[in-house]
Amino acid sequence: MTTMKEIARRTGVSISTVSLVLNDRDAGRVKPKTAVHVRRIAKELGYQPNPLARSLRTSKTRILGFISEEIATTPYAGGMILGAQDAASRLGYVMLTVNTEGIASADDEIAALRRYGVDGFVYAKMFNCLTSVPSSLTSLPFVLADAQDEEHRSPSITPDEIQIGYDATRRLITAGCSRIAYIGSLDPMLAQGQRLVGHLQALKDAGLDLGPGMQINVSGNEAALAAIDRLIESEHPDGFFCFNDARAMQLYLCAARHGLHIGEDISVVGVDNHRVFAETLSPRLTSVELPHYEMGFWAVSKLVSLIERQNPPKAVLPPPGRDTAPLPSFESVPAKIHCRLIEKESVQSGGF
Amino acid sequence: MTTMKEIARRTGVSISTVSLVLNDRDAGRVKPKTAVHVRRIAKELGYQPNPLARSLRTSKTRILGFISEEIATTPYAGGMILGAQDAASRLGYVMLTVNTEGIASADDEIAALRRYGVDGFVYAKMFNCLTSVPSSLTSLPFVLADAQDEEHRSPSITPDEIQIGYDATRRLITAGCSRIAYIGSLDPMLAQGQRLVGHLQALKDAGLDLGPGMQINVSGNEAALAAIDRLIESEHPDGFFCFNDARAMQLYLCAARHGLHIGEDISVVGVDNHRVFAETLSPRLTSVELPHYEMGFWAVSKLVSLIERQNPPKAVLPPPGRDTAPLPSFESVPAKIHCRLIEKESVQSGGF
DNA sequence: CTGAAAGCGCTTACAG
DNA sequence: CTGAAAGCGCTTACAG
Numbered sequence: 001m002t003t004m005k006e007i008a009r010r011t012g013v014s015i016s017t018v019s020l021v022l023n024d025r026d027a028g029r030v031k032p033k034t035a036v037h038v039r040r041i042a043k044e045l046g047y048q049p050n051p052l053a054r055s056l057r058t059s060k061t062r063i064l065g066f067i068s069e070e071i072a073t074t075p076y077a078g079g080m081i082l083g084a085q086d087a088a089s090r091l092g093y094v095m096l097t098v099n100t101e102g103i104a105s106a107d108d109e110i111a112a113l114r115r116y117g118v119d120g121f122v123y124a125k126m127f128n129c130l131t132s133v134p135s136s137l138t139s140l141p142f143v144l145a146d147a148q149d150e151e152h153r154s155p156s157i158t159p160d161e162i163q164i165g166y167d168a169t170r171r172l173i174t175a176g177c178s179r180i181a182y183i184g185s186l187d188p189m190l191a192q193g194q195r196l197v198g199h200l201q202a203l204k205d206a207g208l209d210l211g212p213g214m215q216i217n218v219s220g221n222e223a224a225l226a227a228i229d230r231l232i233e234s235e236h237p238d239g240f241f242c243f244n245d246a247r248a249m250q251l252y253l254c255a256a257r258h259g260l261h262i263g264e265d266i267s268v269v270g271v272d273n274h275r276v277f278a279e280t281l282s283p284r285l286t287s288v289e290l291p292h293y294e295m296g297f298w299a300v301s302k303l304v305s306l307i308e309r310q311n312p313p314k315a316v317l318p319p320p321g322r323d324t325a326p327l328p329s330f331e332s333v334p335a336k337i338h339c340r341l342i343e344k345e346s347v348q349s350g351g352f
Numbered sequence: 353m354t355t356m357k358e359i360a361r362r363t364g365v366s367i368s369t370v371s372l373v374l375n376d377r378d379a380g381r382v383k384p385k386t387a388v389h390v391r392r393i394a395k396e397l398g399y400q401p402n403p404l405a406r407s408l409r410t411s412k413t414r415i416l417g418f419i420s421e422e423i424a425t426t427p428y429a430g431g432m433i434l435g436a437q438d439a440a441s442r443l444g445y446v447m448l449t450v451n452t453e454g455i456a457s458a459d460d461e462i463a464a465l466r467r468y469g470v471d472g473f474v475y476a477k478m479f480n481c482l483t484s485v486p487s488s489l490t491s492l493p494f495v496l497a498d499a500q501d502e503e504h505r506s507p508s509i510t511p512d513e514i515q516i517g518y519d520a521t522r523r524l525i526t527a528g529c530s531r532i533a534y535i536g537s538l539d540p541m542l543a544q545g546q547r548l549v550g551h552l553q554a555l556k557d558a559g560l561d562l563g564p565g566m567q568i569n570v571s572g573n574e575a576a577l578a579a580i581d582r583l584i585e586s587e588h589p590d591g592f593f594c595f596n597d598a599r600a601m602q603l604y605l606c607a608a609r610h611g612l613h614i615g616e617d618i619s620v621v622g623v624d625n626h627r628v629f630a631e632t633l634s635p636r637l638t639s640v641e642l643p644h645y646e647m648g649f650w651a652v653s654k655l656v657s658l659i660e661r662q663n664p665p666k667a668v669l670p671p672p673g674r675d676t677a678p679l680p681s682f683e684s685v686p687a688k689i690h691c692r693l694i695e696k697e698s699v700q701s702g703g704f
Numbered sequence: 705c706t707g708a709a710a711g712c713g714c715t716t717a718c719a720g
Numbered sequence: 721c722t723g724a725a726a727g728c729g730c731t732t733a734c735a736g
Contacts, residue, residue, distance in 0.1 A: 003713060014723045019715060031721055048467050052404045052413070053713035056728040061404070063448075063468070072434040072645065075427040082424040082453055089450075094464055096415075097449045098441075101434055112446055115400050116415070256608050293424065355729060366707045371731060383705055405729035408712040 002045040010041050018042075022049070055117055064088055064303060065118035066097045067110065067137075073101070074126045076272075076292050080145060083296030084122060091304050093119075110136045119307045122299045123147070128158050128190045141306035145299040146292075155306070157299045160336040161191045164288050165198025167339070168241045168269040171286060173206045175267050177239025180210065181231060183251060184243040186219040192243060195271070199241055218247065228254040242270040248285060291337040302333040354397040362393050370394075374401070407469055416440055416655060417470035418449045419462065419489075425453070426478045428624075428644050432497060435648030436474060443656050445471075462488045471659045474651045475499070480510050480542045493658035497651040498644075507658070509651045512688040513543045516640050517550025519691070520593045520621040523638060525558045527619050529591030532562065533583060535603060536595040538571040544595060547623070551593055570599065580606040594622040600637060643689040650689065 004018045011018070013034060020026045021038040030038075055061040066084055071077040081097060088095045096113055100106035113121070120141035125131055131147045133154055144156035172180050182199050185192050196215065203210060216231055218224035228250055231237065242248040248270035252262065260266050262285070272290040356370045363370070365386060372378045373390040382390075407413040418436055423429040433449060440447045448465055452458035465473070472493035477483055483499045485506055496508035524532050534551050537544050548567065555562060568583055570576035580602055583589065594600040600622035604614065612618050614637070624642040 001713095005713075015714080016716080016723060016725095017721090020722090023715085029721065034721085048463070050469075050713055051467060052469055053408055053728090054715075056405055056408065056713080056730090057715045059728080071430040073430070075430075078423040078426070078429050081449070082451060085449070085451060089461065089464065094448055094450075094468055096446055097433070097437070098446075099434060099437060109441065111400070112441065115403060116446055117402075117404055253608070256605070353729095357729075367730080368707060368709095368732085369705090372706090375731085381705065386705085402729055405712090406731075408714090408729080409731045411712080 001050065002042075002047045003050070004047075007038060007042050007045065007047060010045075011038050013038065022047070059117065060119055060307075061117040062093045063116060063118045064093050064095050064300065065110070065113040065121040066095050066124065066300075067106070067113075067121060068097070068099045068124040068126070070101060070126045071099045076126045076146075076290070077124075079292030080124055080126075080296035080299075083293035083298075084124075084145075084300045085296075086293075087297045087300035087304075091301070093300070093304065095300075106134060107136055110134065114140075120303045122296075122303055124296070124299070128161060130190065141303060143299045143303045143306070145295045155302055156335065157295045157302065157333075158336055159191075159291050159295070160338055161194035162198040162201070163336075164191075164271060164290075164339050165195035165200075165241070166202045167198070168195075168271070168288050169199045169202035170206075171269050172239035172241065172267055173202065173208070175239070177237075177267050178208065179235065179237045180208070180214065180239040180241065181235065181237035182215040182241050182243075183228065183231075183247045184215065184217040185247065186217045192217070195241075195243060218250070221250075224250045225254060229257070232258055232260075237266070239267045240269070242268060244271050289340050291339050294337045298333050298337065305333065353402065354394075354399045355402070356399075359390060359394050359397065359399060362397075363390050365390065374399070411469065412471055412659075413469040414445045415468060415470045416445050416447045416652065417462070417465040417473040418447050418476065418652075419458070419465075419473060420449070420451045420476040420478070422453055422478045423451045428478045428498075428642065429476075431644030432476055432478075432648035435645035435650075436476075436497075436652045437648075438645075439649045439652035439656075443653070445652070445656065447652075458486060459488055462486065466492075472655045474648075474655055476648070476651070480513060482542065493655060495651045495655045495658070497647045507654055508687065509647045509654065510688055511543075511643050511647070512690055513546035514550040514553070515688075516543075516623060516642075516691050517547035517552075517593070518554045519550070520547075520623070520640050521551045521554035522558075523621050524591035524593065524619055525554065525560070527591070529589075529619050530560065531587065531589045532560070532566065532591040532593065533587065533589035534567040534593050534595075535580065535583075535599045536567065536569040537599065538569045544569070547593075547595060570602070573602075576602045577606055581609070584610055584612075589618070591619045592621070594620060596623050641692050643691050646689045 004015050004022070008015045008018045011034075017030055017034065018038055020030055021035045022042055026035045051062055066081065068077055068080070071081075085095055096116060096118060098109040098113060100109065110121075114136075118140070120143075121137050122143050122145055123133065123137060124145040125147035127146065129147050130150050131144070133142075133144070133149050142154065144154050146158055148154075148156045148158060169180060180203065182196060184196060199215075213235055214231075214237065216227055218227045224247070232254060240251055242251055248268065251268060255262060255266060262268055267286075269286045269288065271288045356367050356374070360367045360370045363386075369382055369386065370390055372382055373387045374394055378387045403414055416436075418433065420429055420432070423433075437447055448468060448470060450461040450465060452461065462473075466488075470492070472495075473489050474495050474497055475485065475489060476497040477499035479498065481499050482502050483496070485494070485496070485501050494506065496506050498510055500506075500508045500510060521532060521534075532555065534548060536548060551567075565587055566583075566589065568579055570579045576599070584606060592603055594603055600620065603620060607614060607618060614620055619638075621638045621640065623640045
């Protein structure tokens with residue numbers, strides 16, 4: 001590792017001058033010729049600043065703490081971490097990740113991150129929920145991902161759940177479905193209620209009034225299968241919006257039992273079908289993709305904007321795949337992320 | 353953050369003395385009374401050493417670099433990262449995670465980690481494979497997880513794939529199955545061949561000779577379903593060992609088509625069924641759990657043993673759930689991890 | 705037994 | 721325009 005000292009020695013100037021130049025604070029302070037020389041030698045030697053040494057003076061480490069739960073037990077965590085790391089790496093940060101799933105208490109892990117001088121925290125949940133923020137976090141800049149705090153005071157990034165329900169149901173309507181069922185969850189998730197709201201609004205906007213028998217919430221395995229069987233037998237839906245993969249899989253099984261073919265006899269839109277599911281059954285399933293990557297990405301972008309509030313970068317770099325969208329400024333990072341519909345295969349509605 | 357300087361001021365001794373005491377190098381060098389005083393004050397003030405400042409002198413940061421692929425696209429990464437972090441946190445390390453899935457080149461990310469002074473790397477793959485190690489890694493201690501390098505020279509942690517095949521098939525035999533099929537993958541994974549070896553060995557040990565028609569390798573969706581249908585119709589297996597979840601799901605569908613009930617008419621053992629799968633269909637599926645958590649855990653343990661080779665901790669702390677096993681010494685971290693059978697429900701074999 | 709000093713790699717007033 | 725100096729929090733010979 002070459003150091004400034006080495007560069008100073010080779011160029012015959014002082015370390016101070018090297019520092020000035022390599023931090024681009026040389027304008028009007030260092031003779032241009034000297035500056036050029038220093039830069040050239042630095043480049044030749046492949047100089048890389050030591051961020052830890054720098055942090056000793058500046059108390060900015062350019063390390064971010066990413067705290068997540070359930071990393072091992074949900075397939076969602078990976079996308080969020082990836083998005084967060086992409087953003088961090090583009091903005092010149094690095095991420096210390098930690099999760100509160102193991103033995104160690106969350107506070108111990110947070111304390112460890114603090115010792116390493118993180119500049120701020122992302123606190124990530126894996127299901128959109130109201131949460132209380134550990135007080136050990138609040139003294140540094142921080143952002144919630146896939147959660148809002150109970151007092152709605154912390155910056156947070158969440159999916160637009162209502163829009164998910166609206167778009168999914170709208171998609172079924174567009175495909176020609178007129179008897180559209182909602183298969184939701186019994187678990188008390190924020191998303192559950194909000195997606196239903198969007199679903200009902202889409203039905204209303206389309207002039208469809210189907211009655212409450214078309215919305216069921218199920219959980220468990222056998223019980224869920226039985227409930228869906230009953231729904232199919234009594235209501236004869238031709239379109240289904242499934243709250244999540246578990247529901248979609250149960251629907252697939254019930255459909256098979258009734259000899260109904262997905263994409264022919266009935267249409268299905270689900271949310272966030274996992275990879276293994278996609279590989280086998282769900283090429284037939286149009287799905288709404290939960291924006292885990294984007295939540296991670298924007299959470300870190302937002303966090304960096306808070307950290308560098310004095311002089312933030314001009315604009316946020318867009319996440320990959322979004323390059324055509326106008327670059328949001330740091331101050332206008334979206335709080336609710338719009339979700340995309342992924343067409344695995346055209347939804348087709350046939351008669352029942 | 354209290355510093356040694358502050359403690360020195362309050363106790364009226366020099367910083368050197370404080371350092372000696374708080375690093376437990378005071379025996380015979382500092383008057384016991386002084387030492388006690390220093391420790392008391394340090395505790396009162398909640399002193400925490402600044403590892404970054406320390407690293408400037410020692411060039412040991414107690415930061416580990418964890419490099420993984422496909423974190424967002426496989427559900428396996430989470431378990432591995434969790435295991436790695438648990439081990440790191442127990443051993444007093446912290447983990448900088450990075451993945452080579454996004455835009456930035458792996459080398460850039462590795463360079464970033466180096467700048468932050470990581471003491472070593474874990475390089476994690478998500479499917480057991482032979483891999484070549486980026487040369488930018490080899491100058492520091494490093495360990496491969498779920499992979500071996502092509503020259504078999506780097507320390508690595510992998511599952512015992514042969515044992516997986518053996519145990520799974522053994523389980524079906526124990527349940528009374530006598531016509532046991534292997535449903536494998538067409539993809540050229542190390543695990544594919546090795547699990548088949550174990551499968552065949554188990555059959556052989558049981559005196560079962562079933563012929564090659566009982567082993568099929570499938571991929572795709574429709575093609576796979578058709579092949580499994582043919583297998584069922586021509587060979588009438590009463591037990592199935594499925595290479596992975598995708599195969600198990602396809603088998604479930606085919607079984608449903610044939611009116612066969614899992615756990616009654618046929619028995620199934622699969623490998624590593626994902627959570628969403630487990631929630632719905634697979635309570636019926638006995639599965640072999642891939643040891644992702646353990647691989648992460650042991651990879652970090654091994655890495656730390658390499659880093660601290662001069663004076664390693666006496667023994668490795670066991671991963672949770674393994675507390676009854678004897679503690680391996682650092683030098684004897686297992687290279688092949690034994691996998692557990694998870695009984696979701698008794699496998700039962702009925703007539704076909 | 706204890707402390708002054710040098711140094712890790714960097715930044716930042718300040719003096720010239 | 722440039723450099724000497726102090727300092728961030730710590731460790732480590734070395735002198736006493």
